[in-house]
Amino acid sequence: MNKTRRITTSRWWNNKNLWFLLIFLFLIVFVRFSKSLIYRDIYYFLSKPFWPGQFQRELLLESYDKELNTKLKQLEKDNLRLRSLLSLKKTTDDLKIDSSVISRNTGSWWRKIILNKGSRNGVTIGDAVVGPGGLIGLIDDVSIFTSSVKLLTSSESQVGAWVQRINIHGLIVGVGNDSPKMIFYSKDIDIKVGDLILSSPASTLLPPNIPIGIIESINQDSRPTTTANVQLLANPQAIDWVQILKTKI
Amino acid sequence: MNFSLIKNNYSLLSFLLIPLLSLWNPIWFSVMGVQPYWPIFWLLPWSILNGPINGLIIGFIIGIILDSINNDIYTQVPGLLICGFWFGKLGTLKYRYQYGLLASLGSLICGLIYFLQLILNNYQKNPDWLFSFGLKNIFGQILLTGLFAPVLSICLYKFFSKNLKKNPF
Incomplete structure (x- = not known):
């Protein structure tokens, strides 16, 4: 059985322009060396609503604010009391x-x-x-x-x-x-x-x-x-x- | 002493402009924040027309009013007294530039007397700090007062002269 030799000119890359090949290679190189930066950034925004610690973090911040406010009020009270003892000005x-x-x-x-x-x-x-x-x-x-x-x-x-x-x-x-x-x-x-x-x-x-x-x-x-x-x-x-x-x- | 101080009614009405201008301080008349010394514009023609004694009295009154406006421990009365008396001694001026020169000199006298009080009062503090500020004020006032006097003081002189003719002593 005779094997017929393929005609190389029929391959698709031979029909396309050389520029196409170059751009494709460049893209490949870019994706490789970009270390998936774009993917990661896209993933960041997509996954943001589902992050596990978000709700807990807000709870923590809220309680921290409450604690600071309580401390501030206490310090203001102390400050006013001490200023009145020293007869200093207040507004x-x-x-x-x-x-x-x-x-x-x-x-x-x-x-x-x-x-x-x-x-x-x-x-x-x-x-x-x-x-x-x-x-x-x-x-x-x-x-x-x-x-x-x-x-x-x-x-x-x-x-x-x-x-x-x-x-x-x-x-x-x-x-x-x-x-x-x-x-x-x-x-x-x-x-x-x-x-x-x-x-x-x-x-x-x-x-x-x-x-x-x-x-x-x-x-x-x-x-x-x-x-x-x-x-x-x-x-x-x-x-x-x-x-x-x-x-x- | 004559009674021009009382008779000269319209002139005295224009006198009200001095405290008003001192309070208003129109910014477009100022250079580096320094204003002309407003009372000189009025005092110069008024004293020339009414003589040294009336000049002395009106200088004293203006000084008291300005002191009450500025309400500080220094006084402008001595400078204005000297200027009122001196301007009254001069008699009628022939040339426009004389108004400018006299107003500048009057401003210099008042400024120096005020500055001297400032220095004496702050002698223990540190008067060196005040020199640049004092000199700037004095020279700024001299410049602006001398610049505007040939216009403003001559207008006032004409106004007072007309008023004197209508209300002779």
């Missing part, structure tokens, strides 16, 4: 007065703003004023319909503050420009540019832990104190609305 959410800025003097000798809320709204001298970002100053004068705010940048302004990261207290002193100075009454402290400054919990003028600004630059050469330039978080030049925090002892 509550129901003692915030929204007010708009009706006059602004932020660049000259007098760094003040005037607000449209006065003594008839319950504003009193010494109340803290916060804008978007943080503290901007303290009420220094009140009329029936208006109140005047002495800005932190004013050369007459001095407030207690602390760097929470290292638990160091200092004094923020206005020097007339847009960056007040912070004076630390100790040398060799570990302050860094970018540290957040908050109102001091030990202050008798301000409610505790209101954000004030960040350390802009440090002057270690000043003797006997360390001073730092502070970049305020709230810019009084651009603020139209503020909140007056009613403080009580």
